[in-house]
Amino acid sequence: MEIPVSTWYQAIFQRKSRRSFRPDRPIAEDQFTRLENLSRDFRPFSDTRVEVVRQVPDSVLRGIIGSYGRITGATAYAVMIGAASSPASREHVGYIGEALLLEATALGLGTCWVSGMFRADAVQKQIQMTGDERIFAVTPLGYGERDFTAKEKIYIGMAGSRKRKSLSSIMEGTPPLVWQEKALEAARIAPSARNRQPWRFQVTPEAITIQSETSRDDDRYPQRLDCGIAMLHLELGARFAGAAGRWVPLESPQVARYEYPDRIGSAQIR
Numbered sequence: 369m370e371i372p373v374s375t376w377y378q379a380i381f382q383r384k385s386r387r388s389f390r391p392d393r394p395i396a397e398d399q400f401t402r403l404e405n406l407s408r409d410f411r412p413f414s415d416t417r418v419e420v421v422r423q424v425p426d427s428v429l430r431g432i433i434g435s436y437g438r439i440t441g442a443t444a445y446a447v448m449i450g451a452a453s454s455p456a457s458r459e460h461v462g463y464i465g466e467a468l469l470l471e472a473t474a475l476g477l478g479t480c481w482v483s484g485m486f487r488a489d490a491v492q493k494q495i496q497m498t499g500d501e502r503i504f505a506v507t508p509l510g511y512g513e514r515d516f517t518a519k520e521k522i523y524i525g526m527a528g529s530r531k532r533k534s535l536s537s538i539m540e541g542t543p544p545l546v547w548q549e550k551a552l553e554a555a556r557i558a559p560s561a562r563n564r565q566p567w568r569f570q571v572t573p574e575a576i577t578i579q580s581e582t583s584r585d586d587d588r589y590p591q592r593l594d595c596g597i598a599m600l601h602l603e604l605g606a607r608f609a610g611a612a613g614r615w616v617p618l619e620s621p622q623v624a625r626y627e628y629p630d631r632i633g634s635a636q637i638r
Contacts, residue, residue, distance in 0.1 A: 369409040371467075372474075377608040379473040380554055380601055386478030389441035389510035391424075399475045403446070403509070406471050415454035416461050418468050419447045419495050425508055427490045429482065439480060442508030446472075447491055452502045459623050461504040462596020466558070469507060470600075478512030481505060481559055481597075483590055504593060532557055533565050541571035547611035547628065548576055554605030560594035567598045567623075574629040575613075576602060579622045595623045602626055 400422065407418045425445035429438075448465035450457030469479045483505040491503050535556055544552055548571055555578070560566060570577040578599060580591040599615065603626060606613060613628030 369406070369411075371410075371604070371607065372471075373604060373607045375474050376467070376470040376600075377554065377604045379470040380557065380604060383470065383473040383479070383559075385480045385559065386508075386512035387439045387480055388513045389439075389443065389478060389508065390513060391441040391443060391510075393511045394443050395477065395509060395511075399477065400444075402475060403468065403471060406468055407446070410464065410467055413456070413460040413464065415451040415457045416464050417449050418464055419449060420468075420509070421445050421447060421491075421494050423494055425506065428486050428494075428506060429508065430487060430490070439482070439508050441513075442510040444509040446507050446509060447495055447503055448505040448507075449495075449497065449501050450504050452500045455620075456617055458504065458590055458592035459596030459599060462590075462593040462598075463600045464596075465505055465507070465593075466597040466600045472507075472509060476511070477509055479507045479509060481507055481561070483561055483593060504590070531563065538565065538567065539569045539571060541569075542573055544571050545573065547606050547609035550609040551576060551602045551605035551611070551626070554608075555598040555602035558594070558598040558601040560597065561590070564591075564594070566591040567595050575625050575627045576606075577618070577622060577625040578602065580620070582621060592620075592623060599624055599626075 400420065403420045407420050411417065422444050425442050428445060446468055448461045450461045472479050486506050488503045491506065535552055538556065539552060552569060555567070555569065566581045568579045568581065570579065578595050580595050582591070606626060606628065611628040613626050616625045616627055618624055
């Protein structure tokens with residue numbers, strides 16, 4: 369499946385995390401089909417997949433504590449699954465999961481990354497899993513309330529999700545080229561757990577390297593998963609600017625390097 373660069377790039381700036389949904393407005397069949405086709409056809413990594421579940425996720429999200437953080441009214445959800453034995457599965461989950469969230473945004477649906485506080489046992493009763501697969505995250509799916517509820521506004525304020533670190537504070541290296549400016553700005557506004565923005569960018573004339581803040585990671589606030597989300601944003605910004613490069617995986621605390629030297633041209637990601 370070819371990445372719909374323009375559609376997903378625009379969705380980057382449109383998407384906002386939603387936690388209150390309209391249970392009286394089900395997702396249309398053609399929208400389910402689009403999301404299910406994506407989950408089947410967009411498989412850039414062999415160790416990761418996404419599955420759309422046409423069931424109300426109340427039992428899955430029951431573990432979320434506190435009235436402000438509670439998710440209500442969603443009519444379906446999606447599951448981000450990766451191979452536990454793969455050292456790169458966390459960033460791959462972030463990348464492919466964000467692809468589904470951006471596609472949902474383009475369809476007018478609301479979403480919300482939930483990576484730490486959900487019931488994996490409840491999810492496993494509703495999907496088929498094989499081998500050493502594990503569930504890294506879920507997202508509710510549905511139509512958000514017309515206006516952000518008071519609960520959502522409070523949660524946004526508590527999480528600080530409208531505040532972003534300056535690019536100068538998270539980037540080092542050579543002055544960015546035009547395509548790199550587009551890529552970095554798209555990556556800078558990527559969502560992350562508690563809005564921690566745990567990524568750093570090293571810029572050279574032919575590449576941008578993403579690195580996590582530390583080599584430590586955990587399931588509740590997974591830095592490499594967040595960096596995987598930033599990877600997709602960065603690639604969309606680069607491709608939107610005409611720089612279709614490729615990803616090279618790196619060892620922790622580095623995550624991956626997006627390369628666009630002249631000799632690569634329009635090579636696909638690997």
